[in-house]
Amino acid sequence: MKPSIIAAILVTAASAGAAQAQTVMRCSHQLPPAHHIALVVDKWAAEVEAQSEGSIDVQVFGADSLVKANDNILAVAKGEIECAFSLNFQWGKTLPIMNVTVGPYTMSSIDAWKKWPTSEAAGYLEAKLLEKGVKNVAWMFQTNVSVFTSNGKFMQTPDDFKGVKMRGLGPAFDRGLEAMGATTVSLPGSEVYQALATGVIDAAVTDVAAAWSRKYYEVQDHFVVVPVLAAYLHGYVTPGFYDGLTDAEKQALQVAGEMAAGWAIDASVEASASAPDQLRSTGAQVHVATDAENEAFKAVMQPAFAAGFEAESGADGKELLDLIAKIQ
Structure with a gap:
């Protein structure tokens, strides 16, 4: 076999191996394509891919096109899909403390929302979410109006x-x-x-x-x-899926999540x-x-x-x- 043919086969095999090594992360949400936070989710997905240098392939399915809104939490907890985004009040009786921000006239300060992603309050909720079977990876403020x-x-x-x-x-x-x-x-x-x-x-x-x-x-x-x-959308993944990521991929999710939190505030203030x-x-x-x-x-x-x-x-x-x- 000619050296050029052997080289071509090796390149093809290497490319196939790289493609196979890519981690697919399917993310479901309910928002219509034109919604300002749906656009932030898309931007977040692109940032995860960029931060992971392409090792995570984020596939976003909006407008209830993959899993219905009320089924997203269970689908992720059971590992049927890797990722979803839900509005806080969709936790209902499963985790009622997620509704803390929808208290009438309770948390309408934008300055408070800027502090939220790294706050003790957010960390407290992240621990409670993990107990319910999901690993939180993004906080996206949606509205205070x-x-x-x-x-x-x-x-x-x-x-x-x-x-x-x-x-x-x-x-x-x-x-x-x-x-x-x-x-x-x-x-x-x-x-x-x-x-x-x-x-x-x-x-x-x-x-x-x-x-x-x-x-x-x-x-x-x-x-x-x-x-x-005040309402927020939050992104979460299956804990087993998260544990299987490399340290670099986990870091990519963290960085993208922190960036998306800021984008969401800017987009929400403008939209409101x-x-x-x-x-x-x-x-x-x-x-x-x-x-x-x-x-x-x-x-x-x-x-x-x-x-x-x-x-x-x-x-x-x-x-x-x-x-x-x-x-x-």
Whole structure:
């Protein structure tokens, strides 16, 4: 066999070996492609690949295209997929302390969110997540500005919620909505548009930027902008998968996660600032809640949430709240 042919075979074999050595990491999330945090997830994926010098092949599947939103946590914990991203309130009763930031008017400071990824509070949650079968690798702040959406009129006082059927976010937060007279329905974000369009629900509460990216303005015509909760998306992997990574690959995940935390804050601040005018541009009616209106919401919602959060999270919730106080 000619030396040139032998060399070509060796090069091909080496390339095949390198390809086989590449670690595939499939990551599922629920966000639509245009969502500002979906774009951050894509950027994070590219950064993981760059930091690992291509040894990790990150394959992102958004918009519920690989695993449904409510199934992501279990799929990763069982090792059916390697990675997923979930919103904090999707942990529900499995790990209710994840809902600490959705306490009405509890953690709306951007400065606090800048400190979050390396804080004791985040470390505390990471340990609890590991106990539930997932290894956290990224914190992505999504919003501290929400909207109450509706048709026909603004929902700008607690009385406006009486008799309204609306999408809730989780047991503790929903107590605040129910205290104002609403009936809540549990739905993943990807199903809310259709539920609003068909009248299954009358109204919703969501990130102001999500109201734009998910095109709620096509099925709702009134939006009240409120700093009622803070939400985050977080990325996590199967612990067994993580343990099998090289030290360099683990470092790549850490560096990319730290960078993505900053990108998420920048993207979320920009999206929250522009979304109200984007909604107005469609002809939707947008009202920014006044201080007095926010105080009226807070007076009803906060005690209801606090009672529910305490009942669900016990001593762990109290400890976490104390840690969060350090970065406020």
